[in-house]
């Protein structure tokens with residue numbers, strides 16, 4: 001009986017832990033960037049200054065410039081998902097460099 005009770009308690013704790021992991025992603029406060037290591041100075045600077053919101057703004061501005069040379073570009077050229085981890089497509093870094101990104 002004692003074993004059953006502790007199994008139940010452990011089970012409940014595990015469930016609580018699983019739920020809180022799901023509902024509190026890394027960027028729960030909407031500020032920090034998901035990345036902590038950066039390939040680009042632009043993103044690193046923006047993330048350090050203003051977190052993910054600043055990174056989004058920096059990318060929007062960069063994209064507006066890059067579109068003058070290649071109108072077909074979009075966030076989706078380089079990101080398979082737009083949030084919360086912004087995973088990169090294989091073209092992301094080469095495309096960024098091709099358009100003069102640093």
Ligand code: HEC
Nearest residue numbers: 033034035038039040043055056059060075078086095096
């Ligand atoms: C030319 C490719 C390219 C385009 C277009 C692009 N991104 Fe990115 N983005 C990247 C790369 C590469 C990184 C990772 C940079 C690094 O590691 O320093 C990144 C990182 C980010 C991050 C940081 C995510 C984090 O928290 O770690 C955000 C936010 C972001 N991009 C938003 C956007 C948005 C919004 C757009 C469209 C307006 C966009 N990006 C368009 C290539 C691109």
